[in-house]
Amino acid sequence: MEGFAQWLAGTSASAVVQKTLWLIPLMQTIHIVCVALVFTSVVMIEFRILGYTKWGSVAETAHRFVPWIFTCVAVMAVTGSVLIIGEPTRSLPSFEFQMKMLFLAVALAFTIVFARSVRRNAQAWEDNSSARTAHSALAVVALGAWCAVVIWGRWIAYTVQH
């Protein structure tokens, strides 16, 4: 990974990102706005499952917010890639970055499984469901996984050694 990062840093694409002064702040701003939208969307779904918010069914809440999670994650894959191309040795070999990606995979897996489950059997996710305790526990774990993505992501900036 270190070798690949070194190679990427030497490409002309990396030079373009570094020399275009407005590009990195713009990408980061879009990235942060998407972080906010994903995090709030996740919280809205988890809060509805946990009963902190009451309006609409779990299925309706999922229908409202799950597309935002996938769309914003796709946008962040693009903005994140541009940032990596600009400074590959900052992120790719970093333990924090790798943990962020690991937890992202876990958090996305939770979201995909939840989205499929609620689409196939909306009734099972309603408040009177016998599986409510298990669903609440899953909601907390999934939210924890998304929080871990944010925490590891922020920590990348504080362990740069190059």
Next chain:
Amino acid sequence: MQWIIDYLNSLGDSPVSLWIAESTWAFPALEVVHIFAISMVFGTIAIIDLRLLGLASTRRPYSEMARELLPWTWGAFFAAAICGSVLIMSRPAGYFENADFRLKFVCMALACLNMLVFQFITSKNLAGWDRGAPPVAARVAGAVSILLWIGVVYFARMTGFTMVQGGA
């Protein structure tokens, strides 16, 4: 203005400031909490703004949505303000003199003004559109709000670059 700088410099010598500035984990840890809080602030405001723009949650009554979401917005804003205040304590005078940091607060002040205009003038006839399409004035309020909050995020991120402290 010099007395403000002097005061902020003396503030920067306080025990809290020294702790933030010297600790390796305090600044990033507070930043993480700040990010969670601003994410909720921005996200819940975006949900409401998109409803005002008539772009999302259109079947949901505005008043009911505001009643359910705004307490979370204010709670998160309060948390962000506390974390932000402690972060500022690491270099009070430096932040005060930073142009991007000032512009961030200009955006927040304008967003506050926009909110007050909406609350006390625009939403007077809310009963007429609570369940339907919002009028032009409400759409303008939603658009202005979301743009100003994107501005807050942009200038906050730029502050990280121009302050050049710890991580970027």
